[in-house]
Amino acid sequence: MTKFSLGRYLLPTYVFLTFLFLMIPIGYTFVFSFNDSIKSNIIWRGFTFDNWLNVCDQADVCSAFGNSILIAVTATVIATTLGTMIAIALVRYRFKFRSATNLLLFLPLATPEVVMGAGLAAQFLDFGWSKGLGTVIIAHVMFTLSFVVVTVKARVATLDPALEEAGRDLYASPAQVFRKITFPLLLPGILAAAMLAFALSFDDFIITQFNSGAVDTFPKFVYTAAARGIPPEANVVGSAVFLVAIAIVIAVQVRSTLKQRKLSK
Amino acid sequence: MAFVAFGSQAPAKDQNPTKGGRVALWLLLPGLFYLGLFFITPLISLIITSLKQPSLSGGIGRYDLGVEFGNYAYAISQYAPQIFRSFSFALLATVIALAISYPIAYFIAVRARDRPLLKGILLTLVVAPFFISFLLRTFAWKQIFSNDSFIVNVLKDVGIFGADSYIIGTNFAVVFGLVYNFIPFMTLPIYANLDRLDLRLVEAGSDLYASPATTFRKITFPLSMPGIISGTLLTFIPISGDYVVASRDFLGGPDTAMIGNVVEANFLRIQDYPTASALSVMLMATIVVLVSAYVKRSGTDDLL
Numbered sequence: 210m211t212k213f214s215l216g217r218y219l220l221p222t223y224v225f226l227t228f229l230f231l232m233i234p235i236g237y238t239f240v241f242s243f244n245d246s247i248k249s250n251i252i253w254r255g256f257t258f259d260n261w262l263n264v265c266d267q268a269d270v271c272s273a274f275g276n277s278i279l280i281a282v283t284a285t286v287i288a289t290t291l292g293t294m295i296a297i298a299l300v301r302y303r304f305k306f307r308s309a310t311n312l313l314l315f316l317p318l319a320t321p322e323v324v325m326g327a328g329l330a331a332q333f334l335d336f337g338w339s340k341g342l343g344t345v346i347i348a349h350v351m352f353t354l355s356f357v358v359v360t361v362k363a364r365v366a367t368l369d370p371a372l373e374e375a376g377r378d379l380y381a382s383p384a385q386v387f388r389k390i391t392f393p394l395l396l397p398g399i400l401a402a403a404m405l406a407f408a409l410s411f412d413d414f415i416i417t418q419f420n421s422g423a424v425d426t427f428p429k430f431v432y433t434a435a436a437r438g439i440p441p442e443a444n445v446v447g448s449a450v451f452l453v454a455i456a457i458v459i460a461v462q463v464r465s466t467l468k469q470r471k472l473s474k
Numbered sequence: 475m476a477f478v479a480f481g482s483q484a485p486a487k488d489q490n491p492t493k494g495g496r497v498a499l500w501l502l503l504p505g506l507f508y509l510g511l512f513f514i515t516p517l518i519s520l521i522i523t524s525l526k527q528p529s530l531s532g533g534i535g536r537y538d539l540g541v542e543f544g545n546y547a548y549a550i551s552q553y554a555p556q557i558f559r560s561f562s563f564a565l566l567a568t569v570i571a572l573a574i575s576y577p578i579a580y581f582i583a584v585r586a587r588d589r590p591l592l593k594g595i596l597l598t599l600v601v602a603p604f605f606i607s608f609l610l611r612t613f614a615w616k617q618i619f620s621n622d623s624f625i626v627n628v629l630k631d632v633g634i635f636g637a638d639s640y641i642i643g644t645n646f647a648v649v650f651g652l653v654y655n656f657i658p659f660m661t662l663p664i665y666a667n668l669d670r671l672d673l674r675l676v677e678a679g680s681d682l683y684a685s686p687a688t689t690f691r692k693i694t695f696p697l698s699m700p701g702i703i704s705g706t707l708l709t710f711i712p713i714s715g716d717y718v719v720a721s722r723d724f725l726g727g728p729d730t731a732m733i734g735n736v737v738e739a740n741f742l743r744i745q746d747y748p749t750a751s752a753l754s755v756m757l758m759a760t761i762v763v764l765v766s767a768y769v770k771r772s773g774t775d776d777l778l
Contacts, residue, residue: 224581227574228599231657234614235606241617251617291505302498313506317513319707319765320758321715323734327741327754328516331523334747351512354505412607414718415734419741431609435723439613447610454605455598462594 235451242444249438260441261449267442273430274446280342280426281410284349289403291350292357293395299358300365317355325352326419333420340422348420349413353406360405364398408454517758524751535745542748549752553736557756560732563645564714567652568660571709572702574653575660579701580694583668600661612651612724616642619725643727651719656712660705667701668694703768711761733757 244250245257265271295314298304317325329348333340372394376386414428421429431443524545529536550557578600586593603611618625619641629635641647671694679689717734720726726735733753741750 220577220581220585224578224596227578227657228596231599231603231654233618234611234654235603237614237618238606238610241614251620291508294501295505298498298501302501304498304502310502310506313509313514317509319711319761320513321711321734321761323715323717323737324520324754324758324761325513325516327737327750328520329512330741331747331751332512332516332519335519335522347512351509354509358505408604412604414609415715418738428607428609431607431613432718432721432723435609435613435616435721439610444610447606451602451606455602458598458601458605462598466590466594 238444239448239451242441242448244441244444246441250441250444251438260445264442264445267440269425269430270427270440270442270446273425273427276342276424277411277427280345280349281407283346284353284410285403285406287346288350288353288357288406289399292354292402292406293361293399295354295358296361296365297391297395299362300368314355314358317352318359322352322413322415323419326416329416330419340420340424342424345417345421345424345426348416349410352413352416353409356409357402357406360402361395361398364395364401368394404457411450520751520754520758523747524755526748526751535747537747545748545752546756549749549756552749553733553753556731556733556736557753559730560714560734560757561760563649563652563720563732564710567649567656567713568706568710570649570653571656571660572706575657575705576664576702578657579661579664579668583665584671584673587669587673597665600658600665603655603658608655609718609724612655612719615647615651615654616724619647642725643722643730645730647725647727648720648730648732651725652713652716655716655719656709659708659712663704663708664698664701667698667704671697703771707765707768710764714761715757 241250241253242260243256243258244253245255245259246252247254295310299307299310304310326348329344329351330340333344338344368391373386373390376390377383381389412428413426414432417426417429418432425433427443427446431439431447434440434443522539523537525539525541525543526537526545527540527542529538578596582593582596582600586596617623620626621640621642626635626639626641630637630639675693675697676689679693680686684692714732715734717732717738718724720730720732720735722728737750737753737757740746740753
């Protein structure tokens with residue numbers, strides 16, 4: 210369409226303004242990580258690098274961050290393993306109870322966090338398990354598992370079964386076929402799923418609050434601190450995590466763009 | 475759910491699933507057993523707990539097994555406003571988020587289709603908020619709208635606001651925060667759907683002298699329905715159970731509490747587990763009704 214249409218300029222302007230709006234709180238958090246605050250981090254008092262250089266002056270922020278990393282890594286490893294197995298079975302095999310399996314995997318995605326959190330906490334009470342690192346990890350594996358399945362499943366579906374067949378024709382054992390063909394081809398999907406699981410676990414608050422007992426995580430620290438004002442060191446941790454994550458996303462995108470260019474040559 | 479589908483655009487290969495009962499079983503069993511133990515039985519625990527009665531031996535947080543349906547009556551009579559607020563906030567925020575997100579998803583999927591760099595940048599910007607804790611983002615809005623903030627002062631200076639007006643603690647602030655937090659959840663599934671929209675269909679519409687508005691109404695919009703439904707569920711469900719935004723320490727006030735806030739207070743603070751569980755069961759039941767309407771529409775294979 211060459212004729213003038215309002216939509217041509219209206220839509221891009223709208224998109225630009227909405228993205229600006231989406232970025233406001235991110236920018237705010239970043240800017241106030243440099244605030245030379247004394248007690249509360251509400252009023253701008255001047256620029257300083259101190260908060261970035263001495264994050265662990267706020268020992269609570271650092272230990273909560275450490276716990277979050279530990280929980281997210283452990284939960285990611287377990288959820289990615291279990292989820293990948295399920296994803297392969299769903300695409301590759303016909304079996305009974307398929308729709309029941311789909312439903313069981315879908316339900317956690319469709320359950321409000323507060324219900325999963327309270328339910329698990331009620332069960333731990335009934336079992337007499339005391340809440341701590343272990344129960345948080347159990348909870349995180351539970352709610353990230355379905356996300357892993359969805360992500361890996363998309364990758365399994367693009368896999369050409371002929372490749373594995375070729376391996377078998379050349380007398381590779383099933384284990385060799387998996388190790389040399391299936392797994393390397395699935396790896397990008399598995400890594401994407403792992404990154405997603407890590408991000409979900411790291412950022413989770415509601416399920417964690419119900420099942421962590423005295424263990425502090427970074428989101429839990431922020432929630433508790435909100436009552437008296439969040440210290441700038443929390444902004445530092447949040448901003449740093451943001452920068453690392455964005456760097457990873459950009460790296461992945463650049464890599465896949467380069468790969469596509471290579472292929473099209 | 476097309477939540478993460480935007481990462482993988484390669485076409486599906488014909489898998490011709492084989493019958494392999496044994497192998498499939500061993501691949502499925504550990505994960506499904508896990509979900510059974512830590513997702514399904516907790517829901518049953520929740521129902522059992524919601525029917526418990528206070529322990530005869532007394533003590534805070536001590537309850538015995540029972541069939542006390544009165545817990546539900548109590549929860550409803552005590553917390554009707556919060557229950558009503560949860561669903562009306564969730565509905566309102568979902569509708570607003572849809573209105574804001576659809577044009578963005580459309581722009582990325584259709585207008586930027588042949589410009590991979592722009593598309594990549596825009597998609598990164600859509601997911602960018604996920605990379606910084608949503609508690610920090612929500613708290614940032616609290617600071618931005620706080621009583622002596624720049625924005626509130628400007629509103630007072632130009633006379634839109636009276637001298638003692640405020641934003642934080644109002645229903646507006648809570649719905650605003652909910653909409654903000656869930657825009658990406660709405661945008662991504664709609665984008666994933668529109669990305670597969672066959673533009674030749676739109677072209678056919680205009681070839682047949684349909685106006686752009688008619689083409690959109692008759693072709694683009696109906697075809698994007700699955701994306702809209704996914705996005706709506708992904709937004710409505712988490713919002714209905716959220717209690718961070720409406721918390722008094724964030725954007726809420728004394729009269730903005732939602733179901734989540736009440737469940738949190740009853741479960742974690744005053745240890746009234748039966749009331750908290752009854753509220754959770756009612757929330758879950760409502761969601762199940764909603765989701766089964768969805769399943770009826772599109773079957774179980776489309777869910778994941």
